[in-house]
Amino acid sequence: MQYAEFAEAQINKHKKNSFLFVRYAYQAARLYLFGQEYAKSIAVYEKYLKPIKGTKLS
Numbered sequence: 001m002q003y004a005e006f007a008e009a010q011i012n013k014h015k016k017n018s019f020l021f022v023r024y025a026y027q028a029a030r031l032y033l034f035g036q037e038y039a040k041s042i043a044v045y046e047k048y049l050k051p052i053k054g055t056k057l058s
Contacts, residue, residue, distance in 0.1 A: 004031035008044060017052055025049050 007028035014021040025048035032041035 001031075001035050001037070004028050004035060004037070004040070007031060011048055022049070022052065 004027075007024045010024045011021060011028065014024065025044060029041045029044040029049065032038075032044060
């Protein structure tokens, strides 16, 4: 859990939609999920990852 909290604290230290922003958000959500903190995992996903607009590779 301490690693999930650390990753979540690092998210806002980086520019939105940058690689490190997305990476820390993903890791925080994943670590909360592994720690069975499902509500926190969903909250991190909805707050940081869901709003990101990706580019289609075609």
